[in-house]
Amino acid sequence: MTETTHLIHSYLRSSKRFPHVWCPGCGIGILMGALIRAIDHNRYSKDEIVLISGIGCSGRLPTYLDFNTLHTTHGRALTFATGIKLAKPSLKVIVVMGDGDAAAIGGNHLIHAARRNVDITAIIVNNQIYGMTGGQSSPTTPLGMTTSSSRYGNLEPAFDISRVVEAAGAAFVARSTVYHTRLLEQLIGKALHKRGFSVVEVICHCVTHVGKATHMNSAVEMMNWQRDNAVSVRKAGTLSAKQLEGKIVTGVLVDREAPTFHEEYEKLVARVGVDDSAV
Amino acid sequence: MKGRVEIYEGWCKKCGICTAFCPQDVLDTTGDGYPFVRAPEKCTGCGWCEIRCPDFAIVVSPYEEEQEK
Numbered sequence: 001m002t003e004t005t006h007l008i009h010s011y012l013r014s015s016k017r018f019p020h021v022w023c024p025g026c027g028i029g030i031l032m033g034a035l036i037r038a039i040d041h042n043r044y045s046k047d048e049i050v051l052i053s054g055i056g057c058s059g060r061l062p063t064y065l066d067f068n069t070l071h072t073t074h075g076r077a078l079t080f081a082t083g084i085k086l087a088k089p090s091l092k093v094i095v096v097m098g099d100g101d102a103a104a105i106g107g108n109h110l111i112h113a114a115r116r117n118v119d120i121t122a123i124i125v126n127n128q129i130y131g132m133t134g135g136q137s138s139p140t141t142p143l144g145m146t147t148s149s150s151r152y153g154n155l156e157p158a159f160d161i162s163r164v165v166e167a168a169g170a171a172f173v174a175r176s177t178v179y180h181t182r183l184l185e186q187l188i189g190k191a192l193h194k195r196g197f198s199v200v201e202v203i204c205h206c207v208t209h210v211g212k213a214t215h216m217n218s219a220v221e222m223m224n225w226q227r228d229n230a231v232s233v234r235k236a237g238t239l240s241a242k243q244l245e246g247k248i249v250t251g252v253l254v255d256r257e258a259p260t261f262h263e264e265y266e267k268l269v270a271r272v273g274v275d276d277s278a279v
Numbered sequence: 280m281k282g283r284v285e286i287y288e289g290w291c292k293k294c295g296i297c298t299a300f301c302p303q304d305v306l307d308t309t310g311d312g313y314p315f316v317r318a319p320e321k322c323t324g325c326g327w328c329e330i331r332c333p334d335f336a337i338v339v340s341p342y343e344e345e346q347e348k
Contacts, residue, residue, distance in 0.1 A: 008335050017331025018290055019334050025294030038331075181330045207294075219333075220299040 025219025027178035075106030114168035124256035135209030171196025282324025287331035298318035
């Protein structure tokens with residue numbers, strides 16, 4: 001067994017049934033590998049990592065991994081994560097959410113976690129659809145795409161999750177596709193190191209539903225599409241808005257310093273003191 | 280030959296990613312959809328099949344002459 005696979009297996013829960021639950025060729029499996037390698041490469045111990053998810057295909061990810069894990073309610077993963085970070089700031093809190101989880105039902109939590117600059121890392125798996133429930137359109141479904149809840153084409157323009165969290169105040173925002181696996185691994189590593197709210201938007205394929213809607217019949221075709229449409233941040237700077245239409249800009253989009261929520265909270269406690277009589 | 284590829288069919292879901300993205304065309308697909316090592320001598324040990332496999336069903340290890348003896 002090689003080093004890489006030995007490494008992956010040392011983070012999988014042996015009590016779980018493999019192969020995992022995701023469809024053949026699903027990008028979430030590729031993301032899971034990249035996440036494990038990023039955590040291991042940066043030498044975080046299993047005990048200092050807390051991995052939290054909401055509901056959906058990506059919600060199954062923490063159940064396979066041997067960290068402190070929490071599988072929470074739909075859209076609320078960030079609220080549980082905020083609580084854990086405030087209760088024990090020494091923990092490294094990572095949230096894995098899908099686009100439905102993060103941008104639809106949990107959209108409010110997303111923008112406010114970014115605004116507060118809570119020191120957690122959010123990995124948002126954007127596969128442009130609600131996969132687990134049968135392929136309904138989500139806030140990131142492209143305009144005009146046929147889904148099971150928009151039989152004559154989606155009427156709503158898509159959210160750009162990265163730009164939303166950037167505007168809301170996130171300290172670090174990056175984007176990669178699952179095709180660019182090494183880049184994804186590096187960006188997750190950078191996000192883990194970042195002090196403040198760090199977001200990695202992962203452009204992921206859903207072969208079962210988006211593949212059907214876009215007439216791409218395999219994971220390979222969809223990953224070729226990711227390869228052909230991805231543009232690095234550096235190259236994007238030289239292109240016009242029209243040339244960038246429909247492209248996926250990958251790399252570090254935002255990296256800035258700002259006071260984090262728990263640091264401000266600790267300063268407040270130091271300033272006003274703790275009232276023990278109420279305990 | 281710099282790498283040795285092993286495939287665990289028990290975890291493989293026959294998605295074809297490893298075969299399609301091998302830069303050296305080392306892998307091919309059998310009639311029932313599983314990947315197999317068609318040209319082991321071409322493997323450079325780059326590991327792209329392994330890191331892109333969504334199911335952790337493929338492994339590339341450095342090739343060592345002793346293994347063959």
